[in-house]
Amino acid sequence: MMRRFIAYLLIAALVSANFSRLFVYAGFELNRNYIAAHLCENISKPWLHCDGKCYFTKKIKQTEEKEKNDERQSQKNLFQEAFFSKKADIRFYSKVLQVMCVPNRHITLPGVDLPIFQPPQLG
Numbered sequence: 660m661m662r663r664f665i666a667y668l669l670i671a672a673l674v675s676a677n678f679s680r681l682f683v684y685a686g687f688e689l690n691r692n693y694i695a696a697h698l699c700e701n702i703s704k705p706w707l708h709c710d711g712k713c714y715f716t717k718k719i720k721q722t723e724e725k726e727k728n729d730e731r732q733s734q735k736n737l738f739q740e741a742f743f744s745k746k747a748d749i750r751f752y753s754k755v756l757q758v759m760c761v762p763n764r765h766i767t768l769p770g771v772d773l774p775i776f777q778p779p780q781l782g
Contacts (some may be wrong), residue, residue: 680722700717
């Protein structure tokens with residue numbers, strides 16, 4: 660029972676992280692009348708027919724900025740510095756390659772005179 664609850668909780672966390680714009684849009688659609696009446700920045704300008712869209716665009720921009728900041732933060736977490744406490748021991752070897760004697764054997768191909776295939780010519 661506990662495992663199932665934790666699984667559902669993790670799935671909900673993953674979905675909410677990936678679909679944050681969807682949740683902002685759904686919240687806007689569900690509360691459109693309240694946002695238009697109380698939170699709209701253009702209440703004094705009814706001829707614009709904003710109906711809370713200014714508030715919606717502001718929330719979308721905030722969500723995008725939050726996603727960008729989260730992405731930058733996750734990229735910073737992936738960066739790791741290499742720290743060496745011991746001095747590197749570098750050695751150079753004078754004999755790097757070893758010369759091997761390969762027997763010189765000539766490979767001969769069979770000397771069969773076969774006609775070269777030519778595709779048929781058109782027209």
